[in-house]
Amino acid sequence: MREKTKEIxxxxxxxxxxxxxxxxxxxxxxxxxxDFEVKSLSPAFFPxxxxxxxxxxxxxxxxxxxxxxxxxxxxxxxxxSSGSEMTAGEEMRVVGAFIIAALYYLGFKYLGFxxxxxxxxxxxxxxxxxxxxxxxxxxxxxVALGLFAFFHYVMKVYFxxxxxxx
Amino acid sequence: xxxxxHSGLLIILHWQHIAAIVVGSTLGLIVGTIPGLTAxxxxxxxxxxxxxxxxxxxxxxxxxxxxxxxxGGSITAVLLNAxxxxxxxxxxxxxxxxxxxxxxxxxxxxxxYSSCLAxxxxxxxxxxxxxxxxxxALKFGPPEIAMLILFSLTIIAAVSGRSMIKGLISGSxxxxxxxxxxxxxxxxxxxxxxxxxxxSGLSLVPVLIGIFAMSEVFLQLGRxxxxxxxxxxxxxxxxxxxxxxxxxxxxxxIRTILRGSAIGTGIGVIPGIGTGIASFMSxxxxxxxxxHPDMFGRGSLEGIAASEAGNSAVVGATFIPLLTxxxxxxxxxxxxMGAFMMQGLIPGPLLFKSHAATIYAIFIGFxxxxxVYFIIGSLFMKYSAHLSKIPRSTLFPIVFMFCxxxxxxxxxSIFDVGVVIVFGIVGYYMSKFGFALAPFMIAFILSPIGExxxxxxxxxSSGSPSIFATRPISAVFLGLTIVAVTGIVRGYIRERxxxxxxxxxxxxx
Numbered sequence: 001m002r003e004k005t006k007e008i009x010x011x012x013x014x015x016x017x018x019x020x021x022x023x024x025x026x027x028x029x030x031x032x033x034x035d036f037e038v039k040s041l042s043p044a045f046f047p048x049x050x051x052x053x054x055x056x057x058x059x060x061x062x063x064x065x066x067x068x069x070x071x072x073x074x075x076x077x078x079x080x081s082s083g084s085e086m087t088a089g090e091e092m093r094v095v096g097a098f099i100i101a102a103l104y105y106l107g108f109k110y111l112g113f114x115x116x117x118x119x120x121x122x123x124x125x126x127x128x129x130x131x132x133x134x135x136x137x138x139x140x141x142x143v144a145l146g147l148f149a150f151f152h153y154v155m156k157v158y159f160x161x162x163x164x165x166x
Numbered sequence: 167x168x169x170x171x172h173s174g175l176l177i178i179l180h181w182q183h184i185a186a187i188v189v190g191s192t193l194g195l196i197v198g199t200i201p202g203l204t205a206x207x208x209x210x211x212x213x214x215x216x217x218x219x220x221x222x223x224x225x226x227x228x229x230x231x232x233x234x235x236x237x238g239g240s241i242t243a244v245l246l247n248a249x250x251x252x253x254x255x256x257x258x259x260x261x262x263x264x265x266x267x268x269x270x271x272x273x274x275x276x277x278x279y280s281s282c283l284a285x286x287x288x289x290x291x292x293x294x295x296x297x298x299x300x301x302x303a304l305k306f307g308p309p310e311i312a313m314l315i316l317f318s319l320t321i322i323a324a325v326s327g328r329s330m331i332k333g334l335i336s337g338s339x340x341x342x343x344x345x346x347x348x349x350x351x352x353x354x355x356x357x358x359x360x361x362x363x364x365x366s367g368l369s370l371v372p373v374l375i376g377i378f379a380m381s382e383v384f385l386q387l388g389r390x391x392x393x394x395x396x397x398x399x400x401x402x403x404x405x406x407x408x409x410x411x412x413x414x415x416x417x418x419x420i421r422t423i424l425r426g427s428a429i430g431t432g433i434g435v436i437p438g439i440g441t442g443i444a445s446f447m448s449x450x451x452x453x454x455x456x457x458h459p460d461m462f463g464r465g466s467l468e469g470i471a472a473s474e475a476g477n478s479a480v481v482g483a484t485f486i487p488l489l490t491x492x493x494x495x496x497x498x499x500x501x502x503m504g505a506f507m508m509q510g511l512i513p514g515p516l517l518f519k520s521h522a523a524t525i526y527a528i529f530i531g532f533x534x535x536x537x538v539y540f541i542i543g544s545l546f547m548k549y550s551a552h553l554s555k556i557p558r559s560t561l562f563p564i565v566f567m568f569c570x571x572x573x574x575x576x577x578x579s580i581f582d583v584g585v586v587i588v589f590g591i592v593g594y595y596m597s598k599f600g601f602a603l604a605p606f607m608i609a610f611i612l613s614p615i616g617e618x619x620x621x622x623x624x625x626x627s628s629g630s631p632s633i634f635a636t637r638p639i640s641a642v643f644l645g646l647t648i649v650a651v652t653g654i655v656r657g658y659i660r661e662r663x664x665x666x667x668x669x670x671x672x673x674x675x
Binding site: 010014021025029031032033040041043046047049050052053054057058060061064073086090092093094096097098101102104105108109117118120121124125127128129130134139143144145151155156157158159160 | 332359385387389571583586622629
């Protein structure tokens with residue numbers, strides 16, 4: 001029952017995404033100038049096609065659940081996916097990784113590559129259950145400097161320096 | 167021809183040229199292994215170093231980097247589910263599944279054999295039938311490309327996993343997100359939300375790394391080691407049979423390798439299509455032809471062989487239009503074309519008349535390159551296996567950093583860092599809820615080329631869709647698409663009825 005609810009919720013959310021795209025995002029976000037040539041298809045054609053497909057397919061997924069209640073064929077993908085085997089604690093750690101990644105994105109922009117990378121790596125190591133402070137610090141600094149040296153001097157990739165070094 | 171071949175052999179067997187191949191292949195392998203750093207980048211970085219070199223040395227250095235870069239991408243695809251280059255995306259599907267079973271070495275070995283054999287095949291085709299193939303490729307206009315892409319999209323059915331509907335939703339999402347940016351015909355803005363970075367659309371490399379690699383990193387970062395064996399991300403089986411490819415296993419893949427080589431060569435000849443499509447097409451074809459299609463996506467050697475043969479065979483073939491008609495087959499050959507021009511040579515039919523011996527020297531260099539990167543690849547794989555000694559708690563934060571830096575390096579764009587993180591989260595939830603990732607990527611890669619070709623075709627025909635049925639090559643692809651879709655629908659209905667019968671069977675009894 002729980003699996004069924006979950007499956008229908010996911011399908012309904014995808015359908016909603018398709019409907020929002022079709023009736024709100026495409027009219028608001030796709031520029032279709034009035035003088036476009038009909039013979040070359042409208043710029044909105046492909047987005048509309050994709051949105052209609054999303055709505056139809058998610059609708060089929062929902063209907064399938066009601067018509068073939070006992071048929072779990074469509075849902076074996078859920079059991080198959082490795083993510084579903086996770087415990088609540090592990091789920092929380094994934095969310096923790098999302099948060100560190102989001103903060104790293106902001107840090108990358110404002111603190112620059114080196115500082116934000118050292119902090120992010122230390123955070124990731126701690127999230128993975130690292131306890132030895134010196135080991136974490138040394139590894140974070142070494143990896144950050146190594147990446148910086150390789151990409152900056154060999155690959156000629158220039159990273160943001162951040163507001164502290166401007 | 168034989169005289170030119172002999173003269174070419176004398177030219178290429180010079181230590182400088184062999185050294186250029188070794189250095190180029192090594193650099194290509196290193197760059198290709200790092201997620202986000204593509205073979206294109208390896209070639210582009212090496213190009214300035216060739217300014218003062220002689221023509222053959224410079225071309226060999228670049229070709230070595232190209233071939234090494236494409237193969238290097240498969241190493242991290244197999245070991246970490248992080249395709250080093252977009253060409254290796256399909257290799258992840260079975261390569262990483264084998265790694266999780268402790269058979270990483272076996273997966274890497276079959277990848278190496280398939281890559282080298284397919285590369286060799288396409289080089290032979292390049293030498294033997296370059297000119298006639300290029301003439302056929304010239305007949306590919308927008309209608310033919312549009313129908314080829316439409317046919318290629320039927321691959322989605324083969325890589326949808328257990329739920330075809332979810333696979334199709336995943337593909338539709340890829341199709342939708344591929345439309346972000348300026349529309350290819352009228353340059354109208356689509357879903358840009360007034361963000362300048364979105365005008366050129368979502369970059370392929372960050373999306374690819376996000377969907378495949380970053381989503382896996384998030385999954386692994388969340389997972390706690392439950393046992394001592396689980397402490398390492400890459401498990402090595404102690405059974406020798408799991409660490410080698412037996413003759414029987416290799417024999418079982420030969421047909422797949424040959425088929426993949428033919429597909430890759432065919433795709434490579436057509437300018438502007440690329441390695442990613444070839445590997446997915448070869449993978450789908452192999453699955454349809456296999457005696458064990460259910461093993462695809464779960465660690466099938468045939469799956470790895472198909473993907474690697476498909477992408478590697480493109481390499482030699484992309485030189486066919488470049489050398490015979492002066493049109494680069496892909497971005498990398500466009501960069502290499504720059505090297506030709508810097509040396510004062512214009513690629514095209516005249517080159518075969520004015521510099522025949524040099525061209526044959528390059529051809530032979532291609533084959534030497536296959537042997538060299540087979541040897542270097544073997545050494546490289548030996549050392550990359552040391553990754554298995556790094557605990558997962560150390561490895562995955564470092565892989566996370568490589569994903570970020572690799573995505574940033576493509577355009578030196580902080581926006582791409584955000585893209586890789588967002589798509590990592592999207593990919594994580596997609597696989598968690600049973601939506602296969604491959605259909606998303608296939609649609610994302612193919613649909614921009616397909617949309618441009620479709621709309622150009624309709625412009626050519628003043629809006630009449632009959633153009634797709636009246637041109638012979640286009641009509642053939644249209645017919646193949648109809649046959650493929652019919653087969654897929656029938657197969658799906660048959661499989662579904664069988665599952666329902668199996669579900670109801672025990673109760674009725």
